[in-house]
Amino acid sequence: MTAVWQCQGVTSPAAPAGAVRQGSLRELNLALVLGRIAAARRPPSRAALAADTGLTRATVSAVVEDLVAGRLVTEADPTPRAGAGRPARGLMLAGDGPAGLGLEINVDYLAACVVDLSGQVWHHTVHRADLRPVSPAEALGQLAELARRARVDAEAHGLTLAGAALGVPGLVDDAGRVRLAPNLGWRDVPVPELLADHPPLTERVDGVPPLVVDNEANLAALGELHAGAAxxxxxxxxxxxxxxxxxxxxxxxxxxxxxxxxxxxxxxxxxxxxxxxxxxxxxxxxxxxxxxxxxxxxxxxxxxxxxxxxxxxxxxxxxxxxxxxxxxxxxxxxxxxxxxxxxxxxxxxxxxxxxxxxxxxxxxxxxxxxxxxxxxxxxxxxxxxxxxxTLGATAAAVGAAGSVVRRIIARPGGWLARL
Amino acid sequence: MTAVWQCQGVTSPAAPAGAVRQGSLRELNLALVLGRIAAARRPPSRAALAADTGLTRATVSAVVEDLVAGRLVTEADPTPRAGAGRPARGLMLAGDGPAGLGLEINVDYLAACVVDLSGQVWHHTVHRADLRPVSPAEALGQLAELARRARVDAEAHGLTLAGAALGVPGLVDDAGRVRLAPNLGWRDVPVPELLADHPPLTERVDGVPPLVVDNEANLAALGELHAGAAxxxxxxxxxxxxxxxxxxxxxxxxxxxxxxxxxxxxxxxxxxxxxxxxxxxxxxxxxxxxxxxxxxxxxxxxxxxxxxxxxxxxxxxxxxxxxxxxxxxxxxxxxxxxxxxxxxxxxxxxxxxxxxxxxxxxxxxxxxxxxxxxxxxxxxxxxxxxxxxTLGATAAAVGAAGSVVRRIIARPGGWLARL
DNA sequence: CGCTATTTGTTCAGTGGTTGAATTAAATGA
DNA sequence: TCATTTAATTCAACCACTGAACAAATAGCG
Missing domain, CATH: 3.30.420.40 (ATPase, nucleotide binding domain)
Structure with missing residues (x-):
């Protein structure tokens, strides 16, 4: 009798935001496959991905080909596991693909870091200082110097910075302006304008380095999410x-x-x-x-x-x-x-x-x-x-950098189209 | 300079839940178009839908043809507006299509109602009574009688009940069991089992009448959402x-x-x-x-x-x-x-x-x-x-019925496949 | 009344992307 | 060595969307 009653889930999800056009199909499947590769514990094979996603092996092969061509995914060199049959070739996020620059301003420190697609941290600098007596322009100037060094370091490792995100302890509006940061003593600070004077962050790399300004607690939560344990x-x-x-x-x-x-x-x-x-x-x-x-x-x-x-x-x-x-x-x-x-x-x-x-x-x-x-x-x-x-005290910076690369993983179509 | 800095939105939406297969395309567009028809104030034309959704007029025509064939959409008889050019034929949700049965048990009343796709309420009964001294089985029995009458009334109007939802003032688990309803004095009440004895709700109509049990506050909120003002x-x-x-x-x-x-x-x-x-x-x-x-x-x-x-x-x-x-x-x-x-x-x-x-x-x-x-x-x-x-005191019942039809609007593919 | 302008809706060849089956590739094990 | 097994690719078929051309239906105008 109980089978008659199917309970749970009255959810009413809103209709898909935009139109689902022809190309959207590929775009959605690129995101789907890349997302599974990113979420997997060990590098999955194409066949495993097909079983996992419900797509055909043929489709997965085609999708993966696009991802590999776009430098988002690489094949794992060593064959991981064995059994009987042709060995699988594991797929993993590319280490030499796009990377994200994460920045943080807090009351008692500045931080900058660089994170690649796989979430690995390539650079991490923390500069401890009480920033309450310092003017916003001055603080952002110091931050820009940290960012410049982070970029130099990243490029030395062959990484391509795909964007940057900055966490601040306060309310940020859509334009990136800090409306109120009580503990920092900031009010209506136009962060993007103030940073525009400092070259390290305004240069474009590969056409796309937007800076996102966000609340540090939000970015720290994202960092924790991507760190995996949560x-x-x-x-x-x-x-x-x-x-x-x-x-x-x-x-x-x-x-x-x-x-x-x-x-x-x-x-x-x-x-x-x-x-x-x-x-x-x-x-x-x-x-x-x-x-x-x-x-x-x-x-x-x-x-x-x-x-x-x-x-x-x-x-x-x-x-x-x-x-x-x-x-x-x-x-x-x-x-x-x-x-x-x-x-x-x-x-x-x-x-x-x-x-x-x-x-x-x-x-x-x-x-x-x-x-x-x-x-x-x-x-x-x-x-x-x-x-x-699980992340250290500067989770917001790592989360900020992670948000940049995660955006690419969530919507790889946009990144691939830029190449 | 500000154009360089594109702020806002570090959101990291999870990758699409399932695989996006070939047919998903149609399914998504069915939902998209139907959703726009449901949301529109006046019956939109195919051309207007095309402009609104970004799809081609050809695609919209094909999608609408499916929806009309499935009795989810009808063409508005009178040509609404005039101008110059061939008059548009307005599209609206079908009034003779699937309908939802909404039920509610609260501390001081029982309620049942029937709502069609367009949100119109065809039947509404409220039975005021203090249900605290009554046993759960007895209360559900009374409710089943209300439901039976609602169904008879709905069928007299030519409506097809596509499902039912029940709101209760308490915590409901995945199986539809009421774990705790403090003000009603209920604890661990297996609602689906108790209702299975009463025929009015166990009969299947068109193969699919699952009963969903949910918290009444959730359903009331859904009702308010669909009532539009929110x-x-x-x-x-x-x-x-x-x-x-x-x-x-x-x-x-x-x-x-x-x-x-x-x-x-x-x-x-x-x-x-x-x-x-x-x-x-x-x-x-x-x-x-x-x-x-x-x-x-x-x-x-x-x-x-x-x-x-x-x-x-x-x-x-x-x-x-x-x-x-x-x-x-x-x-x-x-x-x-x-x-x-x-x-x-x-x-x-x-x-x-x-x-x-x-x-x-x-x-x-x-x-x-x-x-x-x-x-x-x-x-x-x-x-x-x-x-x-905006809804009356029994918003939960209306919301429950609405949740049934909204589920169809959100995922028309499933409904159409059953025909 | 007839012609044009205008907008709606449909038809149709073309194309992108997925499907499913067959095929090739590469390993294990008897 | 060869059957077995699993991985990945190839290819014809098909589904759904695209874009443009076309048919339908009306208002405006002389």
Whole structure:
């Protein structure tokens, strides 16, 4: 009888955005096959791809031929596995194809990195400095120098930069202007214009190096997504001086109506709590922001520069400094209350603690889990996993670079057409 | 210079789900054209569709021919507009094609309705009764009787029921089992099994009548989406005895990892508030649920049966009953705090107040907006709209029926193949 | 009334891309 | 050595879209 009732999935996906023209077919299958190659653990053969995707072996061969000709895919030299029959030739993302340049500006550091199609990081520079007293133009100037060096290094390795992305800790509009970055003290900073004066990033390589400016929490979440360990849907919380979050739903970053999603730092934890500089009261940032934790631990004050605070906190936690442990427990509880709201709302099964929170996960996780178990209606049936980010503290830069190459993987047709 | 910098959109959409085979092309274009016909305000011509979709007129003609042959589309008899040149023949969704059966069980009523492809409601029955003292089997029996009558009525009109969907106020798993419906007092109720004994819903019509069981808040949100007034992304809050929410993102319902998204009623408003029956503390439902509002207004007690409470509340609000107005203001503030969290997280620009909240919007909106403006970081740049649901109190039933026909519109290939 | 301009819808040869089966390639194992 | 097995390619067939030409149907105008 149960077979009669087919339940689940009333989803109403919107009709495909544009027209599906003749050539779209090839374009879609290029993306499909390339995506599977990128997602596979070991280099798959053409036959395996055919079985996997449902396409014919003939079609897969033709598609792969295009991808190889476009330098997006190469054949793995050594035959990986054996059995009986003609050995398969494994396919993998090309290491000498397009690469992405990732940049990050945060309150206490600048970062630049280069990532190739396969996700391998070829270059990574972090420049620690308190950027609050520095003007936006000056900060971007320093960043441009980092970018220039990254490019030189990339070209020395024979990589072709296909684009760049920049993460900033604030709200970015469609034009790349930073509308508000409270912890950096920026307001209405036209990043693209300011960077246009510095040659390293304005030169075109191969006709296409657009710069994308985005929220650093979004890019960090993307980095975590592509780093592989995270599932299709999760919440990534970036605990820097401010607290941001990136929301990944079904393998895609959710940006919100205007691209300003994930402002988790200003979700009210205690609606009648102390006033926040955002105008609200009792925001999460007041309980779990870096300054709040430091101050609760009795470490607020002059002798701890911003660019050292994060590491110092971890050191003290490892040393089991009592006030620090207490402060982390309180912060964890506040984070847990907020995460419980998010999980009740979105039914996510994974929460990733990133940025400055990552090394503190050992102390933050217990109170976070406790609040989730108390407050999430469905927690009894399906546990929520809370784990640290696998990427380092500068996940946003790696995520930014990854977003460039991932865009190519998601829509290889555009890249191939440019050759 | 600015042209060099192309910002926005680092989105990394997952590769297309399945293989794009030869026939997929037609299938996608069928969906595309049918979707445009459904979305159009007046019946579009083939030429207009070609211009709109980017397809050739020849292709559109061929696609439309399939749709007409499958009884999904008909030509509008009267020529709508005139100008110069051969008059266009308008295309519209067929009224005699497949229809959807929508069902709803809630705490204080049962409902059934039938909706055709164009969204027109052909049948609508509401049976008000307090269902808390009734056993699940008994309640489903009553529902089956409603469904039987709806089907008879639909067939009398020449409609073909293509499927049914049922909304319940609780958590539903993949198999259609109601894991928990706190306000109904249900736990682990195997709805499909219990309904299998009642013939009206188990008969197959045309080979395909699957029953989909879903959360009523999800279905109500879908109803609001298809009713048209709402944009692509919004939060729909259903204020029944419990408080649920449906989240629509980019025109699609977001269901969460396990389909349990939108449990907004148990988002903590005051983490240290009074205990809730869910195990948490200070949940929204304790401040803005129907019982909370009644009790705050001094109306809690015996002489107000559950199935009358909602209308009574509205009457008293219209009469400006002071305690009721005060209670609504408090509830609105609690809703506002929660909505502020959601908007900070998801960056939505529209919030729809549905269910019992809809007629109370006049009193709830001001405090909700006040909290949003205080607490949402981006409120200064982009206002959030709060408006009542356009569908009546039984939006879930209409949304359920709509979900059936919308599924056909979204994927007409499957329906056409069955003929 | 007849002619032209105009727009709609259809017909048809042409083409790109997938399909399915047959074929070739390259290894294992008895 | 040869049968077996699996991988990849080749090729005729076919499906669906394309583009242009053509037929249909109306308004405007003299």
């Amino acid at each position: 599932p299709g849907s999760f919440l990534h919380i970036s605990g820097e001086v401010g607290i941001g979050a990136g929301i990944v739903l079904d393998g895609a970053l959710f940006r919100g109506t205007r691209g300003w999603s994930g402002e988790i730092g200003h979700i009210p934890v205690r609606p009648d709590g102390p006033p926040c500089r955002c105008g609200g009261r009792g925001c999460l940032e007041l309980y779990a922001g870096q300054e709040a934790i430091l101050s609760a631990a009795g470490l607020a004050g002059a002798d701890l520069p911003a660019d050292r605070a994060s590491t110092r906190l971890t050191q003290l936690a490892v040393a089991e400094h009592p006030a620090v442990l207490r402060a982390l427990a309180e912060a964890g509880t506040a984070i847990g209350v907020t995460v419980a709201s998010v999980v009740n709302l979105l039914d996510l099964d994974t929460v990733v603690l990133g940025g400055g929170y990552a090394p503190l996960t050992g102390w933050l996780r217990p109170p976070v889990l406790a609040e989730i178990e108390r407050r999430v209606l469905t927690a009894a049936w399906s546990p929520v996993t809370v784990r640290p980010a | 944009p692509g992304s919004f939060l729909h809050i259903s204020g029944e005895v419990g408080i649920g929410a449906g989240i629509v993102l980019d025109g699609a319902l977001f269901r969460g990892t396990r389909g349990w998204s939108g449990e907004i009623g148990h988002i903590p408003v005051r983490p240290d508030g009074p205990p809730c029956r869910c195990g948490g503390r200070g949940c929204l439902e304790l401040y803005a649920g129907q019982e909370a509002i009644l009790s705050a207004a001094g109306l809690a007690g015996a002489d107000l049966p559950a199935d009358r409470a909602s209308t009574r509340l509205t009457q008293l609000a219209v009469a400006e009953h002071p305690a009721v107005l005060r209670a609504l203001a408090e509830a609105g503030t609690a809703i506002g705090v929660t909505v502020a969290s959601v908007v900070n997280l998801l960056d939505l620009d529209t919030v729809v107040l549905g269910g019992g909240y809809a007629p109370l919007t006049g009193w709830l909106r001001p405090p909700v907006l006040a909290e949003i403006e205080r607490r949402v970081l981006t409120a200064a740049w982009s206002p959030v709209t709060v408006r009542p649901a």
